[in-house]
């Protein structure tokens with residue numbers, strides 16, 4: 001029951017409450033309003049202040065990623081995962097199922113883990129997006145990345161970026177999680193290799209590192 005709740009949370013868009021349905025029926029019209037002279041297409045009777053964007057038409061967008069603004073032109077249908085990987089070449093974010101089932105694409109949106117394949121890029125405007133690349137501390141691994149390395153918390157590694165982002169999000173909201181809380185925290189991230197025992201240990205270790213206990217090995 002709680003697992004289902006968490007998965008639904010990850011699939012939801014940013015806290016703005018904007019959903020894909022909402023965007024397609026409402027926000028898209030607002031975004032189109034940014035484009036001067038955008039052609040009016042089909043749908044509800046257009047008014048002087050409303051315009052509907054054409055299929056394939058680009059709209060301007062600023063995303064704030066790892067503390068830096070990125071100016072983009074995007075199609076409204078593009079997911080955040082697609083924009084990160086294909087347009088910004090930030091390949092730390094992985095794409096597995098591309099339909100909200102595996103968690104490989106997890107990023108933080110305003111500090112909360114989200115499936116970027118289920119989040120439209122336009123929905124993420126005016127949020128703070130954190131990707132795997134943003135966890136690095138200069139040339140060094142971030143605490144969660146370091147803990148995963150110390151505990152061999154992966155086999156093939158494909159799920160690992162998403163697992164790391166979910167653990168990062170968990171520890172930001174709960175600095176000292178119990179085993180059950182850790183299990184719940186990564187329950188939206190599937191690991192086909194079954195590396196969960198070491199992922200749980202790595203999460204405990206990352207919590208220690210974040211609290212400033214223990215030297216890195």
Ligand code: FES
Nearest residue numbers: 096097098103117
């Ligand atoms: S790629 Fe997004 S949940 Fe699988």
Ligand code: FES
Nearest residue numbers: 155157191192193
């Ligand atoms: S390490 Fe292979 S899927 Fe998780």
